[in-house]
Amino acid sequence: MRKFFTTATIGATAVLALTAATPAWSANTTAISDVAPILATAQTASDLPPAVVDLGAIGGIDADTVRSLGSDEIASYWIGQTSNSDICLITHIRGGNEVASSSCRTIPEFNLMGLGLITGEGSDDPSRSAEAYYLPSDISLSEIGAPVQADVNGRASTDGAFTSGRPGSLDLDEADVKRADGSTFRFQPLSLPGEKAAS
Amino acid sequence: MTDRHTGSRSVSSRRLAIGSVLAGAVGIAALCLSAPAAHAASTLYANDARINSGDVLDSGTRPSVSGGSVNVSVSVGQQSITNYYDRPGYTVLSENVTAAGTQAFTSRSPASPNAKSKCSWWVSVGGYADITCSVSD
Numbered sequence: 543m544r545k546f547f548t549t550a551t552i553g554a555t556a557v558l559a560l561t562a563a564t565p566a567w568s569a570n571t572t573a574i575s576d577v578a579p580i581l582a583t584a585q586t587a588s589d590l591p592p593a594v595v596d597l598g599a600i601g602g603i604d605a606d607t608v609r610s611l612g613s614d615e616i617a618s619y620w621i622g623q624t625s626n627s628d629i630c631l632i633t634h635i636r637g638g639n640e641v642a643s644s645s646c647r648t649i650p651e652f653n654l655m656g657l658g659l660i661t662g663e664g665s666d667d668p669s670r671s672a673e674a675y676y677l678p679s680d681i682s683l684s685e686i687g688a689p690v691q692a693d694v695n696g697r698a699s700t701d702g703a704f705t706s707g708r709p710g711s712l713d714l715d716e717a718d719v720k721r722a723d724g725s726t727f728r729f730q731p732l733s734l735p736g737e738k739a740a741s
Numbered sequence: 742m743t744d745r746h747t748g749s750r751s752v753s754s755r756r757l758a759i760g761s762v763l764a765g766a767v768g769i770a771a772l773c774l775s776a777p778a779a780h781a782a783s784t785l786y787a788n789d790a791r792i793n794s795g796d797v798l799d800s801g802t803r804p805s806v807s808g809g810s811v812n813v814s815v816s817v818g819q820q821s822i823t824n825y826y827d828r829p830g831y832t833v834l835s836e837n838v839t840a841a842g843t844q845a846f847t848s849r850s851p852a853s854p855n856a857k858s859k860c861s862w863w864v865s866v867g868g869y870a871d872i873t874c875s876v877s878d
Contacts, residue, residue, distance in 0.1 A: 599781060599808050599877060600846040628844065643847040645839040655816070658840055661847060664823075664833025671836070732838055735821060735861065 572649045577678045578629060578703075580609045580621060591620055591642075595634045600644040603630050611704045617662075617672035619706055631657040631676045633706075638670055639663055653678050654725075658732045660709050665734040673732065674706035675714070680721065686729045687715040709734055781807045781852070781877040789871040792862060794818065798874055799859045802827070805878040806834065806856035808848030814871040816842035818864025822874065824849065826856055841870070852878065 575582035589610045597603040601624055608622035620632040630646035643661035656678060662671025677683065681703065688705040705712065714731040721727060786800040800809075811822040818841045824834040834856060837847035841862055860874035 641835040660838040
């Protein structure tokens with residue numbers, strides 16, 4: 543019995559110590575409101591993609607989770623989640639082939655590497671393609687060499703982790719960003735096939 | 742005795758069969774009622790296939806292509822999925838380039854007849870990985 547209490551006391555102390563030592567924000571966090579606060583906001587009608595974007599065909603994304611990240615001259619961008627809570631970056635190239643694509647990761651993977659996506663009607667025509675990145679909320683766009691980009695709903699300033707442009711125009715930097723908890727966020731910009739191979 | 746026993750088994754079997762048919766019918770009806778709106782059927786043309794960096798796997802010509810997906814087993818390098826019309830007049834219908842290891846999807850609307858899909862993975866240091874690619878009609 544004494545052994546039981548001793549073990550229980552050690553266990554409880556360890557749990558308390560771990561709780562005290564864990565910073566409010568951790569690389570291992572899986573709370574979506576921590577890594578992508580925009581997904582914890584209320585959805586509005588302007589968040590919904592047009593019907594031509596078949597969320598089921600691009601990863602089974604739950605329409606109720608989709609939030610707009612904004613639009614540029616040819617493309618619109620959203621973030622959303624699948625039924626198993628993976629987080630997805632979605633791009634729709636308006637008109638033409640009505641290309642819609644997504645890139646999805648688990649929340650812990652997103653937390654360590656973010657999401658990036660180049661999509662469109664082929665690398666031969668960058669004017670009909672888009673390159674986009676969405677980063678965890680504690681990573682500043684300036685740390686990867688990207689300007690902060692306002693979105694159509696004015697939420698970028700609070701969620702500020704999205705950037706986009708035509709492929710090859712963003713000039714982003716590879717980056718290893720040290721976090722307060724000692725972990726490292728690793729950013730790797732994408733390149734089109736035939737460009738410098740990714741490491 | 743044997744006959745009676747056999748007869749008893751036959752009646753039981755008949756009841757069981759009728760019960761099974763009824764249960765099956767109810768099950769099918771329930772499935773039909775609960776089925777979501779039809780989505781394009783998806784076909785794997787690479788299922789954990791071992792490839793070298795830079796290799797391209799191709800679905801061959803499909804009656805109809807609306808989309809596709811790619812996922813590589815490793816988290817280094819990049820992966821791509823491209824739906825296209827082959828030469829002459831090579832035309833990309835839709836393309837997705839992402840970091841290796843993500844679940845990546847691309848689609849276009851409407852679907853394209855007699856098109857192809859191809860997927861690839863590449864990394865500067867070379868090597869191999871397992872890739873899974875699908876095409877949707």
